[in-house]
Amino acid sequence: MTQPSLHPFTWWLWAIGLAVAIVRFDSTWFTLSCVGVVMVVVFRLRDDAPWAKSFDWTLKLSAWILGIRTIIGVTIGVPIPGTELFRLPVLPLPTWMPGIRIGGVVTWERLSSSLSEGLLICSIIVILGAAASLTSPHRLLRVLPIYIYEFAVAVVIATSVLPQLVGSVQRIRLAQRLRGQNTRGFRSWKRVAIPLLEES
Secondary structure, three states: OOOOOOOHHHHHHHHHHHHHHHHHHOOHHHHHHHHHHHHHHHHHHOOOOOOOOHHHHHHHHHHHHHHHHHHHHHHEEOOOOOOEEEEEEEEOOOOOOOOOEEEEEEEHHHHHHHHHHHHHHHHHHHHHHHHHHHOOHHHHHHHOOHHHHHHHHHHHHHHHHHHHHHHHHHHHHHHHHHOOOOOOOHHHHHHHHHHHHHHO
């Protein structure tokens, strides 16, 4: 579906407004519903452009961050009393680090606190990633004030390189599959590198 012709700042204002609302309300259900709405909007309205495909990578990055934040929050930190779920081996720490522990009792309250904090971080990343995938960086450059134009050009180049490289790798690997070449394993990346350098 083609997205309506909107001002380039529209999606960014929408995303910033949602991010502020998520932080202010601090509700897990509200956060999850906002992320769900954002995903539906992006998958329905994004174009077939390199920057539009960056949203898939944003979702993968957010999933990794949520997992890492939850593991760190459960294993390291200040103990939170509550309903015990399981116990981890305790790693002793120096005396100048009182109150902090690695391992020990994992409570439901500690797990839910770590999950909600990680979800808050990931939801903001997903929402801002949605704005980036729905907005053409070239259109955004045209409407920016002149005094931040050079900075904006640098940001657009930096954020456009990765999606374009991903698109190039996908095209090269598709062409190799059509030729009957093996596209799995480390050796296949050697055959991708030279065409990728030529294209870039």
